[in-house]
Amino acid sequence: MTVEAVKPETPPAGQLREPPRAGGGVPVLGHGWKLARDPLAFMSRLRDHGDVVRLKLGPKTVYAVTTPALTGALALSNDFIIAGPLWESLEGLLGKQGVATANGPVHRRQRRTIQPAFRLDAIPAYGPIMEEEAHALTERWKPGETIDCTSESFRVAVRIAARCLLRGDYMDERAERLCVALATVFRGMYRRMVVPLGPLYNLPLPANREFNRALADLHLLVDEIVAERRASGQKPDDLLTALLEATDENGDPIGEQEIHDQVVAILTPGSETIASTIMWLLHMLAEHPEHADRVRDEVLAVTGGRPVAFADVRGLRHTNNVVVESMRLSPAVWILTRRAVRDTELGGYRIPSGADIIYSPYAIQRDPKSYRRNLEFDPDRWLPDRVKDIPKHAMSPFSVGNRKCPSDHFSMAQLTLVTATLATRYRFEQVPGSKDATRVGITLRPHDLRVRPVPR
Numbered sequence: 054m055t056v057e058a059v060k061p062e063t064p065p066a067g068q069l070r071e072p073p074r075a076g077g078g079v080p081v082l083g084h085g086w087k088l089a090r091d092p093l094a095f096m097s098r099l100r101d102h103g104d105v106v107r108l109k110l111g112p113k114t115v116y117a118v119t120t121p122a123l124t125g126a127l128a129l130s131n132d133f134i135i136a137g138p139l140w141e142s143l144e145g146l147l148g149k150q151g152v153a154t155a156n157g158p159v160h161r162r163q164r165r166t167i168q169p170a171f172r173l174d175a176i177p178a179y180g181p182i183m184e185e186e187a188h189a190l191t192e193r194w195k196p197g198e199t200i201d202c203t204s205e206s207f208r209v210a211v212r213i214a215a216r217c218l219l220r221g222d223y224m225d226e227r228a229e230r231l232c233v234a235l236a237t238v239f240r241g242m243y244r245r246m247v248v249p250l251g252p253l254y255n256l257p258l259p260a261n262r263e264f265n266r267a268l269a270d271l272h273l274l275v276d277e278i279v280a281e282r283r284a285s286g287q288k289p290d291d292l293l294t295a296l297l298e299a300t301d302e303n304g305d306p307i308g309e310q311e312i313h314d315q316v317v318a319i320l321t322p323g324s325e326t327i328a329s330t331i332m333w334l335l336h337m338l339a340e341h342p343e344h345a346d347r348v349r350d351e352v353l354a355v356t357g358g359r360p361v362a363f364a365d366v367r368g369l370r371h372t373n374n375v376v377v378e379s380m381r382l383s384p385a386v387w388i389l390t391r392r393a394v395r396d397t398e399l400g401g402y403r404i405p406s407g408a409d410i411i412y413s414p415y416a417i418q419r420d421p422k423s424y425r426r427n428l429e430f431d432p433d434r435w436l437p438d439r440v441k442d443i444p445k446h447a448m449s450p451f452s453v454g455n456r457k458c459p460s461d462h463f464s465m466a467q468l469t470l471v472t473a474t475l476a477t478r479y480r481f482e483q484v485p486g487s488k489d490a491t492r493v494g495i496t497l498r499p500h501d502l503r504v505r506p507v508p509r
């Protein structure tokens with residue numbers, strides 16, 4: 054039986070408990086300063102205070118969920134929607150009509166439109182592009198030169214998403230512009246979310262100008278892509294055609310703004326998450342040469358020495374486990390939020406209507422209660438005979454329920470292929486000046502990872 058089919062038993066309202074308050078708050082700021090100062094340590098320590106805990110962020114009470122089972126229950130319950138400060142600031146910048154921020158019937162309709170492009174049986178059609186991009190990435194590099202992992206990872210992530218989902222030759226030049234625009238926009242967005250200085254971001258300072266230019270270029274690029282596809286009269290079987298032909302609840306074509314916001318809502322999460330994950334994979338290959346060698350050996354055993362192809366991905370079990378283990382310890386998506394739409398409960402605790410709830414996949418995936426030797430990089434923990442010991446929802450990097458990432462198969466295919474290609478072609482070493490400490494932003498990634506590729 055799946056968790057989706059189980060209706061957890063809810064105690065009568067009178068028996069619901071108030072979640073314990075997390076210790077360590079200070080007057081006025083509450084726990085906000087701890088969350089801002091060291092968010093990963095703060096979120097990880099909350100499990101010591103309870104399964105559900107109350108936090109004070111400024112004047113506001115926010116609820117944090119700290120166990121795998123309750124994060125699953127939260128994601129699968131209809132009592133919670135996507136909303137809260139994180140989403141509101143995203144909407145302000147990226148648009149209000151995209152699938153990532155919609156709720157209710159509009160969200161269901163939008164998911165129906167985009168889902169076919171991400172279905173398991175749709176992925177092989179993207180294989181040639183993924184292969185081409187993975188090989189082009191390693192061919193661009195010269196042995197011994199220093200690789201700026203941030204820009205290179207962003208580049209390949211944007212190119213794969215844009216070329217697969219918005220097909221067309223013109224995408225090559227646009228993909229480059231998209232990389233530059235998205236990298237700047239994400240940097241600025243996180244700053245605006247954690248330090249909400251409001252009108253100060255309108256001051257004509259160089260950083261604000263750069264952010265506004267990048268945001269305007271992102272929206273302009275999306276308009277150009279849509280206009281050019283329309284002008285071409287072509288209707289390739291891709292996500293953009295699905296969006297252009299989508300109809301609303303009344304059977305009318307969806308509006309221009311919704312098409313635009315949908316393209317933005319798919320490209321933005323699609324590039325930042327994959328780019329961050331590739332950075333961590335490069336870091337892992339550099340720091341764990343023994344695992345890099347095992348990946349290379351597996352690839353050679355499967356390919357017999359020819360360049361690794363998309364069709365090989367299914368046979369690359371260990372490489373897949375390496376990707377999963379890297380995502381466990383260094384998840385791109387480290388915090389998620391929901392809002393209660395009615396008085397409800399989680400784990401026997403009372404959650405009032407309108408409450409904001411947060412949880413951290415980073416904290417869940419590093420919990421020693423779920424993982425033996427929790428901080429050790431051990432891809433073999435995903436072997437069939439060991440994986441059964443891992444509690445349900447202790448590893449849900451793509452989430453579950455109606456907001457589950459549509460791109461789980463698409464993402465795992467490209468990440469496995471890219472890892473196999475990198476490890477077969479090169480060994481990697483971090484160079485002096487490389488900063489591999491974790492940088493907390495909209496996603497988690499190394500601050501400024503720089504590596505040297507050494508041919509195998």
Ligand code: HEM
Nearest residue numbers: 152153319322323326327330386450451452456458460464
């Ligand atoms: C949603 C993770 C790659 C498009 C999500 C969510 C997670 C996630 C956790 C759910 C958010 C929530 O529950 O609040 C990831 C990870 C990725 C990845 C870890 C790669 C390592 C991608 C890619 C695309 C994409 C490549 C598109 C090309 C989306 C969209 C949503 C979403 C459109 C919103 C879905 C909805 O609200 O219905 N992703 N994602 N993601 N992701 Fe991904």
